[in-house]
Amino acid sequence: MSGRATCPLIGIALPSRATRGAALYARAVEVHGARVVELHPGDSPALDDLDGLLLSGGGDIDPRLYGQTRHEKLGPVDRDRDCFELCLARRAVEQGVPVLGICRGAQVLGVALGGELVQDIPSLVGGSVVHSAGKDGARHWVRVESDSQLGEIMGARRVCVNSFHHQANGRLGPGVRATAWSEDRVIEAIEADGAAFALGVQWHPERMCRRAPRQARLFAAFVTAALERAQARANAD
Numbered sequence: 001m002s003g004r005a006t007c008p009l010i011g012i013a014l015p016s017r018a019t020r021g022a023a024l025y026a027r028a029v030e031v032h033g034a035r036v037v038e039l040h041p042g043d044s045p046a047l048d049d050l051d052g053l054l055l056s057g058g059g060d061i062d063p064r065l066y067g068q069t070r071h072e073k074l075g076p077v078d079r080d081r082d083c084f085e086l087c088l089a090r091r092a093v094e095q096g097v098p099v100l101g102i103c104r105g106a107q108v109l110g111v112a113l114g115g116e117l118v119q120d121i122p123s124l125v126g127g128s129v130v131h132s133a134g135k136d137g138a139r140h141w142v143r144v145e146s147d148s149q150l151g152e153i154m155g156a157r158r159v160c161v162n163s164f165h166h167q168a169n170g171r172l173g174p175g176v177r178a179t180a181w182s183e184d185r186v187i188e189a190i191e192a193d194g195a196a197f198a199l200g201v202q203w204h205p206e207r208m209c210r211r212a213p214r215q216a217r218l219f220a221a222f223v224t225a226a227l228e229r230a231q232a233r234a235n236a237d
Contacts, residue, residue, distance in 0.1 A: 008051035008226035011039045013085050013105070015058055015078060021206070025056055025102070028206040028216075032223040041084040047091055051233075052098040052197075052226030055085060055105025057204060060167055066116045073120035073166065086112045098197035098225035100218070101190075103165055106200025110190055113198075114173025118186070121166050127184025130163070137164040142188040142203075148179035149199060150189050153221045154214050161188070161203035168202055197225035 012025050026036045034052070039045050047053075062077040063070055065086065085105075089112035092099050101109035107117055118124050121131050130138040141160050144151045151157070169187045172178065180189035180201070192198035199222075205215035 006033075006227075006230075008034050008223060008230040009037060009049065010034045010052040010054055010223070010226055011037050011045055011050045012054045012056060013039045013088060013108075014056055015081055016041050019058075021057065024206040025054055028209055028219045029054065029223055031216075032220050034223045034226060039088070041078070041080040043084075045088070047088075047095055047097055050092075050097055051230040052100070052222060053088065053092045054222070055089060055099065055101040055108050055200070057103035057105060057164070059104065060119075061104070061107055061111060061117065063117070063119060066111045068116060068119065071119035071124075073123055075166075082108075089113075093192055093195055093198050096196060096229070098222060098229060099195075099199070100197070100222045101200030102206065103202060103204055106190060106202050107167060107169055109192075109198065109200040110169040110172060110176065113176045113192060115169055115176060115190075116171045118168050118170040121168060121186055125184060125186060127186070129182045129184040129186065131168075131182070131186065132164055132166050137162045137204075139163065140182055142180045142182050144189070145179040148177075148189075149191055149197070149221075150179045150201070150218075153217050155217070156214060159214055161201075161205075162207060163203060165202060169200075196228075197222060 060075045062079050085108045175193045178187045188202045190200045209216035
């Protein structure tokens with residue numbers, strides 16, 4: 001077996017400027033045996049060289065990219081990053097590269113696959129669930145669809161998650177389904193039907209996985225999918 005097959009390479013999509021959170025994403029997959037490469041706007045990554053794609057967190061997505069006008073509560077956007085990651089996500093799903101989207105990354109995945117976002121949960125949804133509470137975020141429970149890839153990974157119908165967002169996936173594109181919800185019915189996870197692994201979660205499991213084994217399982221499953229792709233490609237060489 002080749003070295004590549006035993007150690008899958010995962011690309012982590014990040015903003016142009018380095019962030020402290022980048023190390024957490026890398027550590028979350030490296031502990032399960034993956035190597036990582038950072039991907040930034042302006043790069044020209046060859047998906048043929050990647051065994052997995054991790055779409056990281058960050059700011060709001062330009063609503064013009066999913067056919068909406070700007071909401072008054074929209075935060076700063078980075079259109080270069082948006083276009084870079086949307087294209088990367090679409091190509092990855094089309095080519096069978098395992099994709100894991102986290103927070104903004106789950107929204108990127110949803111938009112890339114034809115969906116739209118709720119631009120501001122407090123003003124457009126309301127409800128009793130606090131989805132963001134300053135730099136430390138919030139905590140709340142989500143209900144997980146048992147008949148889903150996420151449900152199989154988590155092994156639970158209800159999990160407690162952290163929460164740092166004011167946006168979420170809204171209308172989903174064809175072949176995409178919601179697989180977790182908060183108590184106010186905000187979509188907390190999505191999956192692409194028919195894909196080996198194309199999953200997005202609205203929370204930040206990389207901040208929880210050292211103390212929450214269920215969250216670590218998400219990265220373990222992602223790396224396993226990447227390893228399977230790496231092995232298949234190595235056998236085809």
